[in-house]
Amino acid sequence: MENAAGHVVVLVEGRSDAVVVEALAEARGLDTTDGIVRVVAMGGVTNIRAHLTRQTREADVHALGLCDAPEERHFLRALQETGRPVTTRREMAALGFFVCVQDLEDELLRALGPEAVEAALSDLGHLSRFRTFQRQPEWRDRRLHDQLHRFAGSGSGRKLALASRLARQLTPATTPRPLAELVEGVLSAVR
Structure with a gap:
């Protein structure tokens, strides 16, 4: 990785995590496109060591991160x-380095509530598919939270689109603690 002095790299597992962190950082006035703050989707948690090793070799880079429990x-x-x-x-x-209670989707669901997630699914044109999913025998008797959590993580591109939509709905009062602390860490590192 090529980095200039004073750069902050935020390591997250996947692209859906990255869009949420980028949205929150930008809401706090950080530009994640200028190269000073970069959010890196590692393509899975098992790549963390390789990314940290690169950051260790570059003394001018401050690495932060977010993972699921x-x-x-x-x-x-x-x-x-x-x-x-x-x-x-x-x-x-x-x-x-901060840890989501279960995972990022669970944090967003708890922060915004099932109604907001269903509304986002409706906006994305996925609500009818979700209703069909809810009627499947293995999901029929589960809690709405669990149904939404599972549905959000299935389907090509759904997780990313939903994460992006939900991230824009977060406010300082509703931002889950691990995400709020991560963004505060980024702000501290660039000051």
Whole structure:
């Protein structure tokens, strides 16, 4: 990676995570297109070590990150292997690496509520497909939250489109804690 002095790189698992972080950063006045703050979708959590290794070689780059709770162990191990002696979530946060409770979609669902997610699905033209999904025997008796969570992560391009739509609805009061702390970390790093 080529970076100039004082750059901040935010490492996230996938493109849907990146669009949410970019939207929140831009809402706080950060330009994620100027190269000073870059949000990097790693193409999966198992690539974290390689990305951190690159950042370690570049002293002028401040790396931050966001992961889902089931993948926290990958982040912890990669941080340790790249010279950052952390063992707890709190220590990760002190370095600028934050963990979503279940995953980013769950954070957005809890923050905005099922009604907002259904409205976003309607805007995207996916509500009728969601209603069909709800009638499937294996999903029929599940909580609406669980149905929306599963549906959001299935279907080509749906996860990215929905994440982008929901990110634009977040306010400072509704932004999930890991995302709010990550953006604050980015702001601190560029000041």
